[in-house]
Amino acid sequence: MTVQQMLGQPSRPSFNLQRIDFSRLHVDIDAYINPFLPPPPWRYLPRPVSRFLGYREPPNPKPLGNLVVTFWTLIGVFCGVLVVAETSMHVPFFEHHNAPIIVASFGAAAVLEFSAIESPFAQPRNAVISQVIASTVGIGISKLFALNAHAASLPQIGGALACAITTCLMVLTNTVHPPAGATALLSVTQSSDVGWTLILVMFLGSLLMQAVALLINNIQRRFPVYWWTPVSLARAPPSDTESGERINRASFETDNTQDVFPGNPRQVLIESGRILLPNQFSITEAELKVLRSLSDRLP
Structure with missing residues (x-):
């Protein structure tokens, strides 16, 4: 018998953390977003157009030998990195804000976009949204640390924090893209002069990389495997x-x-x-x- 019962006082309900199975805690953002998204319209477009948007009618293309994949990887990585760099160099707004010729994380992104094109990390949703998240978090942390002179002298801590927060947000939004971790780190340690312009740099660069990937990868291969989710967005009949x-x-x-x-x-x-x-x-x-x-x- 508890002390409250002996004194005639009602006992408070106990809260036992051991009864909670934390391993089952799960947040699926797609469960809230996907019901509002229409299915992709690629099948209704002309075949030459839909092909370069990744749409294929069954059966899917047969696997290619690694020599063919290596050839198109060489062409794709070269063109993708070159297009992003050339565009960044010729945008006056970027030059005015001291934007780099190309952010180093685009090199890692190019490897995914033209070599591991079937990986979830290489799909458009992951490749674009993750870089926007990373640059936003990275510059935000950089600006926050700049408010304190002592914190500004510790970019290694700011970089580690930005990379950690970016990774968590990518996991929660189903947009994991490893090169974005490098973007968050570089945003704090090497891109303080660029400021919020880095978000536009990464967004434009990601779109350009995807455009080149659609053109090169769909000549003999298929890209992307999906644009938003591997699960079909088609609505079931009302009945x-x-x-x-x-x-x-x-x-x-x-x-x-x-x-x-x-x-x-x-x-x-x-x-x-x-x-x-x-x-x-x-x-x-x-x-x-x-x-x-x-x-x-x-x-």
């Missing part, structure tokens, strides 16, 4: 969403599924061109679209 009706494993017929999974395992197998589900397993139409999109992306 499906309102009634919550689920589709039984054997209630649909499609070329990339089969009715019976060998044996009766508790697993889902996704291969190029087919999806294997356990027998008597039911899924919704939205779930089926996600599985199909993953199957179509496999080589």
